[in-house]
Amino acid sequence: MPPETPYSRRQLMSGVTVGAAAAAVAASPVAAQSVGQSKGGMQDPRTKYPQPPFPVQSQPWPGLAGQMTPRPDHGETSYVGSGRLRRRKALITGGDSGMGRAAAIAFAREGADVAINYLPAEEPDALEVIALIRSAGQKAVAIPGDLREAAFCRHLVNTAVMQLGGLDILVSNAGHQKSTPSITDVSDEDFDWTIKTNIYAPFWIIKAALPHMQPGAAIIATTSEQAYDPSPDLYDYAQTKAATMNFVKSLAKQLGPKGIRVNGVAPGPIWTPLQVSGGASEGKIVTFGATAPLGRPGQPAELAGIYVRLAEDDGSYTTGNIYGAGGGQGQP
Amino acid sequence: MIRRLRSTDNPTGMSSMAKPRPWMVIALAAALVGQAAEAQDRIPPPPPYFAVAAAQSDQYEIVAAEDALAQSQDPRVRAFAEEMINDHTTSREALRQAAMASGLPPPPAAMDSDQASLLASLQSLRGSDFDKTYAKQQVLAHGQALAVEQSFASAGADPNLRRFARSDLSMIQHHLELAQQMRAAGGGS
Numbered sequence: 250m251p252p253e254t255p256y257s258r259r260q261l262m263s264g265v266t267v268g269a270a271a272a273a274v275a276a277s278p279v280a281a282q283s284v285g286q287s288k289g290g291m292q293d294p295r296t297k298y299p300q301p302p303f304p305v306q307s308q309p310w311p312g313l314a315g316q317m318t319p320r321p322d323h324g325e326t327s328y329v330g331s332g333r334l335r336r337r338k339a340l341i342t343g344g345d346s347g348m349g350r351a352a353a354i355a356f357a358r359e360g361a362d363v364a365i366n367y368l369p370a371e372e373p374d375a376l377e378v379i380a381l382i383r384s385a386g387q388k389a390v391a392i393p394g395d396l397r398e399a400a401f402c403r404h405l406v407n408t409a410v411m412q413l414g415g416l417d418i419l420v421s422n423a424g425h426q427k428s429t430p431s432i433t434d435v436s437d438e439d440f441d442w443t444i445k446t447n448i449y450a451p452f453w454i455i456k457a458a459l460p461h462m463q464p465g466a467a468i469i470a471t472t473s474e475q476a477y478d479p480s481p482d483l484y485d486y487a488q489t490k491a492a493t494m495n496f497v498k499s500l501a502k503q504l505g506p507k508g509i510r511v512n513g514v515a516p517g518p519i520w521t522p523l524q525v526s527g528g529a530s531e532g533k534i535v536t537f538g539a540t541a542p543l544g545r546p547g548q549p550a551e552l553a554g555i556y557v558r559l560a561e562d563d564g565s566y567t568t569g570n571i572y573g574a575g576g577g578q579g580q581p
Numbered sequence: 582m583i584r585r586l587r588s589t590d591n592p593t594g595m596s597s598m599a600k601p602r603p604w605m606v607i608a609l610a611a612a613l614v615g616q617a618a619e620a621q622d623r624i625p626p627p628p629p630y631f632a633v634a635a636a637q638s639d640q641y642e643i644v645a646a647e648d649a650l651a652q653s654q655d656p657r658v659r660a661f662a663e664e665m666i667n668d669h670t671t672s673r674e675a676l677r678q679a680a681m682a683s684g685l686p687p688p689p690a691a692m693d694s695d696q697a698s699l700l701a702s703l704q705s706l707r708g709s710d711f712d713k714t715y716a717k718q719q720v721l722a723h724g725q726a727l728a729v730e731q732s733f734a735s736a737g738a739d740p741n742l743r744r745f746a747r748s749d750l751s752m753i754q755h756h757l758e759l760a761q762q763m764r765a766a767g768g769g770s
Contacts, residue, residue: 302647430707482705532652532711533704539644540697540704544690578697 298322298520300545301536310427312526314346314374321520323351324550325381330358333561337361338413340406342396342454343423345375347521348471348514351549352420352556353378357385359557364390364409366423374522388413396423396450397442406457417466418560419458421451421493424471426486426528440485447489451496464508469559470497472513472571474579482530490515494571501569510568512559517575520546542577623732628739631729632680635749636688638726639673641696642756645722648703649715658712661719661763668752679745696722713767719760727753 299319306318314321323346339356343349344365353363363382367375375391382389390412394401410416425446429435451470458468472493479487497513504511518524518538525534538546555572558564571581626634642665649662677687692700699718706714730753734746 301644305651428705430705430710480701480705530652530704530707532648532706535651536644536648536700536704539692540701542691542694542697 294543295545298545298548298551301539303535303537305531305535306525307531307534308522308526310425310526311368311371312346312522313371314350314522315377317520317522317525319520321346321522322548322550323347324354324553327550328355328358328553330355330360330385333359333557333563334418335360337418337560338364338415339418339420339560340364340366340409340413340416340458341420341422342366342405342450343471344420345371345378346549347422347523348516348519348549348552348556349420349422350374350378351553352422352469354381354385355553355557356418356560357382357387357389359561360387361418361560362388362390362413364392364413366392366394366396366405368395369393396454397445399449399453402450402453403457406454406461410458410461416458416461417463418469419455419462419467420469420471420556420560421454422469422471423450424486424489424523426483426523428480428482428527428529428533429484430482432484435485443485443489447486448492451493455500459504459509462509465562465565466509467560467564468500468504468509468511469556470511470513472497472515474515474517474573474575476515477580478578486528497571498569505568510559510565512567512569513571514552514555514559515571515573515575515579515581516547516552517541517573517577517579518546519552519574520548538576540578541575545576547574547576623736625732625735625737626729628683628737628742629685631733631737631739631742631746632676632685632688634693634729635676635726635746636673636690637693637696638722638729639669639676640690641692641700641722642669643673644692645700645703645715645718648700649711652707652711653715654708655712657763657766658715661759664759665719665756668756672749672752675745675748676742679741683739683741685739685742713764716760716764716766720757720764723753723757723760727757 304318308316314323334356337356337360339361341349341353341363344353344363345367349365353365356363365375365378372393375393379389379391390409392405392408394405396402406416423446425443427439427443429439455468470493473490475483475487476490476494494513494515497511501511518541520537524537529537538544552574555574559567559572573579573581625631646662646665649658653659653662673690680687699722703711703714703718727750730746730750734743734750737743737746
């Protein structure tokens with residue numbers, strides 16, 4: 250567990266880091282005590298969450314949210330549901346941390362049963378999410394595995410359908426990102442890793458899931474501001490996010506007539522393990538979010554409501570659209 | 582180059598408040614062609630705009646230096662970055678005091694969109710590429726800051742902020758020289 254440093258100025262989210270699932274609820278960030286409830290009230294978006302500079306930190310891929318300083322907020326103590334996804338059955342890839350975790354917590358508190366996929370190395374984060382889903386009174390299914398294998402992707406969908414008794418929300422969120430300043434330093438293996446995880450896996454998973462999805466079901470894909478304004482060191486990652494943005498639009502046209510909605514979420518700079526485990530340079534980590542007009546990175550919790558909106562029945566006319574949370578930078 | 586006679590009118594008048602752009606263009610153009618000596622001829626920005634521009638400069642310098650300290654291994658670059666953080670933190674506080682003494686709101690610690698773009702390009706770099714780009718950006722940024730400070734120091738409408746600009750001017754000039762040396766040394770050393 251990394252020590253607290255003077256860098257985390259306001260100590261808002263300097264939560265306890267605990268690996269044990271049983272302690273997951275207690276391990277939730279301190280943030281929400283100051284942040285308060287997610288519904289109602291008004292706060293200054295510039296100071297609601299920690300601002301750069303952040304301590305220099307790096308973890309081996311894929312990284313753990315529980316070892317980040319400050320600890321990200323996924324809505325553990327702040328998200329309040331109101332039955333918007335009652336009786337829904339959701340599968341979320343990359344549900345252990347980042348936006349996937351925020352969506353998993355929110356979905357469960359909105360009444361959905363949730364299956365999450367994650368890498369075996371992400372087990373400590375994932376166990377916390379499983380505990381949080383269960384403490385919301387919903388069924389939680391943990392399906393660890395690497396999405397680079399087609400066979401695993403099909404197994405993932407089949408297991409989720411079997412365990413949940415169906416599937417009507419699919420969040421294709423897991424992604425691989427590795428910052429490399431020059432294309433000449435991107436190895437074939439690196440490129441393949443990124444493309445397999447970010448482009449092939451959604452293809453395999455959606456293809457496997459569709460036969461189980463009825464009219465009213467929703468597919469949500471996590472794209473990025475990188476789809477529209479790529480960073481030079483994210484040559485491979487950025488183009489996969491452009492592909493994601495694009496498949497959302499083609500599939501929406503293909504599946505609209507079948508009553509299945511397909512939408513995307515485009516985050517700006519969000520404080521997630523993906524960034525501190527090779528996704529960004531150390532300098533970018535320290536100054537993360539400083540480029541945004543709000544002057545700070547976003548927290549996964551700030552996108553939870555977007556995933557809920559795109560999944561819920563009230564969003565029934567929204568399909569083929571990309572919703573953003575970019576802090577004032579980036580598109581759409 | 583755009584030229585305007587120095588007006589004796591109050592530069593905080595509504596018409597200039599409504600159009601903040603011309604002075605910025607003038608200041609930037611002057612910096613780019615190295616005609617800072619013509620500061621006397623330029624119309625300084627209205628005090629609130631000057632305060633915001635000076636605060637943006639401090640913010641950009643501090644954040645870019647934090648990036649450099651996390652990223653650069655070059656002792657010269659690191660020493661420069663340390664100095665930027667120290668000096669611009671001091672400058673930020675002096676600016677805040679001056680603004681409040683004149684009844685202006687303390688300017689926010691935010692950078693402008695051009696500075697955000699510079700920082701974003703810096704965030705993608707490592708090693709000597711980082712050092713070179715940082716040095717290049719520092720020359721540009723301090724050249725621009727110098728132009729803004731000079732016009733206000735000579736003819737700014739607010740005495741407290743004018744005093745601040747005059748003392749800040751020598752710091753910016755010194756930083757510009759250091760940045761030019763850093764750049765001439767090939768980025769870092």
